[in-house]
Amino acid sequence: MSSIVLRQGLVVGTTSLEIGDVLIVDGEIVGVGDLGDVASGTTEIDATGCWVGPGLVDLHTHLREPGREEAETIESGALAGALGGFTALVAMPNTEPALDNVALVSYVLDRGARTPLDIAVAGAITQGRRGEMLAPIAEMAGLGVRLFTDDGIGVQDPSLMRRALTYAKPLGVRLAQHCEDELLAGGGSMNEGAVSSRLGLVGRPALAEELMVLRDIELVRLTGGAVHFLHLSTGRSLAMAISARNEGLAITFEVAPHHFTLDETACDQFDPMFKVHPPLRPRSDVEALRDAMRRGLVDAVATDHAPHAPELKDLPFDEAPAGMLGLEHVASLTLDALGAAEASPQEFFALLSRGPARIAQLRQSDVRVRHSGHGGAVVAGEDANLVVFDPQARWTVRANELQSRATNTPYDGRELVGKVRATIAKGLLVVNEGALA
Amino acid sequence: MRSIRGQNLLSLDNVSREAIVEVLDTAESFVEVNRRAIKKVPALKGRVVASLFFEESTRTRLSFETAAKRLSADVLSLAVASSSVKKGESLRDTIATIDALGIDAVVMRHQSSGAALQVSRYVPQVHVINAGDGLHQHPTQGLLDAFTIRQVLAERSQTSGLESGSELFQGLRILIVGDIRHSRVARSDIGAYVTLGAEVRVAAPGTLLPVDIGNWPVAVVDDFDEALEWADVVGLLRLQRERGSGSFVPSLGEFTQTYGLTHERARKLRPSAIIMHPGPMNRGVEIDSRVADLPSAVIERQVANGVPIRMAVLYLTVAGSKEEVVL
DSSP: OOEEEEEEEEEEOSSOEEEEEEEEETTEEEEEEOOOSOOTTOEEEEOTTSEEEEOEEEEEEOOOTTTOTTTOOHHHHHHHHHHTTEEEEEEOSOSSSOSOSHHHHHHHHHHHHTSSSEEEEEEOSBGGGOSSSBOOHHHHHHTTOOEEOOTTSOOOOHHHHHHHHHHHGGGTOEEEEOOOOHHHHTTOOEESSHHHHHHTOOEEOHHHHHHHHHHHHHHHHHHOOEEEEOSOOSHHHHHHHHHHHHTTOEEEEEEOTTTTTOOGGGGGGOOGGGOOSSOOOOHHHHHHHHHHHHTTOOSEEOOOBOOOOTTTTTSOTTTSOOOBOOTTTHHHHHHHHTTGGGOOHHHHHIIIIIHHHHHTTOSSOBTTTTBOOOSOOSOTTSBOOEEEEEEEEEEEOOGGGSSSSOOOOTTTTOEEEEEEEEEEETTEEEEETTEEO | OOOOTTSOBOOSTTOOHHHHHHHHHHHHHHHHHHHSSSOOOOTTTTOEEEEEESSOOHHHHHHHHHHHHHTTOEEEEEEOOSOHHHHTOOHHHHHHHHHTTOOSEEEEEESSTTHHHHHHHHOTTSEEEEEEETTTBOHHHHHHHHHHHHHHHHHHTTOOHHHHTTGGGTTOEEEEESOOTTOHHHHHHHHHHHHHTOEEEEEOOGGGSOTTGGGSSSEEOSOHHHHHHHOSEEEEOOOOGGGTGGGGSSOHHHHHHHHSBOHHHHTTSOTTOEEEOOSOOOBTTTBOHHHHTSTTBOHHHHHHHHHHHHHHHHIIIIIOSGGGOOO
């Protein structure tokens, strides 16, 4: 197959941190350390000044295929992910139709297998994501699906959620919840508060999220099931989830880059680019998220990469769809939240690779879903899913230059620090010199 | 904003006292034009004003179009009374199509908050005048309400509104009653009144107050009846039943009982108190029919003043520089 050597990067192990080389042969890491001469024909990558760590894993990618291919496809999303340093993505099931059966899941797995990355699938919890009847969770679990969610909307009915948790428990799979009580949030298009009140926009209160977090914590306690909270956006949500996790309940949670970088005042000019659910919150919540990230209390950063065709983002604020791009800038934004130059490389990879790989059960390779192992320790014998990240490189986001089919980034024109230099997925050099190889 | 000359008029949030007074003063001169036998001046001759109403409003539309015609502007009138989603055309395409016809200004009404601001980004060379966007703002209503108050007070004190500037608003006690939460008129009125120096209080059931009313530059009254005795001006608001505000109170009857300006309650008002309503009224809901017809109710005068205020706004935004004053 091929061999690649990454030279003199800072190799970020689970606990170790050493400058050295990483040699990859035929999809596997075969050596780490000062390796000297290697076989001729090996591709040499200079990783000086860069972090070499496990490839990033996104728990929350809207790949839009099938149904909304004008916004993104599995292929275009995978390439955008590769540029963002990802080697594995979990495709969200809110496609059209929703990924709520074996045939559709198989379709996405098949298409995903043709991309350079590993594409895992989250199946729907309920049929058609309608929140009425359970989807065939066991059948999809038989295909290797490990996460289930109705994301875009939470499971509103508490008795149905209870049933789903009880049903999923013996299958060893995890339910991922979009926490927002739609009866409280319903009809709102931004955070409820001073800004929405002035702008005359109907608000989605923080309580809509927090009530569902509280409800699901108690349902996990009742059923012994496992829940992953998607994109928690308030300080109180985090506090409840952390406290429940400390009690030993099977609770994990992620935060999304827009929630730890942007606040509700971004909606001030009615630009639908900043419309997202849950909505951008006040600065105090943004700071609470960043603080929890720096203190190692967050299980994962996940992008909630949500491409939308430009004509939809040109609609009036209340009519425009919610969501924004994330794959190509999340690494830089996470670095910034962790303290930029002071950021801990271990914490960076815990949030973007090892944490999410554990939650998605992507640590070990799995032949049923044809994926390799992710989020490892960067030692010999592991599958070669790696990223070379330069924590000092500066770059400017240009919406039209992103790999994603859509252009709905809220960071257009913003200068960011930290850039993916190379991505090695399944042993192949997919991104080199910051561009598709 | 220190003057609206050559600008867009999207909101009264950021408009200074001197800018508001400038509009009111300009409108005074147009009142005089409207009394002439030939009610027309050539101020905007050759200019094109498009009126683009995504949400139907006969009154506001007629008022703006009358104002534009009296300034000799050509008027392009488009009714797009359906949501852009249903129509399948984006806001950007709709405005681009109209812009391609060659326009100087667009007067826009839309059911979505912020739509006028969004449109102003798409056509930076066109003056955008917000004629009401969702629950957000209705700036010309705020201006004409302020103008009406100044006019009435000036007449009573036998001074001229023009000479009084913002003086008559200093310490003026204005009570706004009803569905503040869903009212773009309330947001613009409060902006105008507070900027001009008035003291504003609001009275409404808790559910019809905006969520962060505590941070607004107004006081919430505990006792509506007491507040009526306090007020120099009472501004009533339309209960926005079409925006679902009906479900924010148990019944219209209960709203009338608690916050309607009933005939009995109107007796608590001081004789000099001015009663206002932006229309269209729900007679028998927020205002008793007999109260609406009292001499102290200036509701028709508000409608009449809509024309000179909108002439002033069109004139200042479109004609722009001071040198062009030709009346």
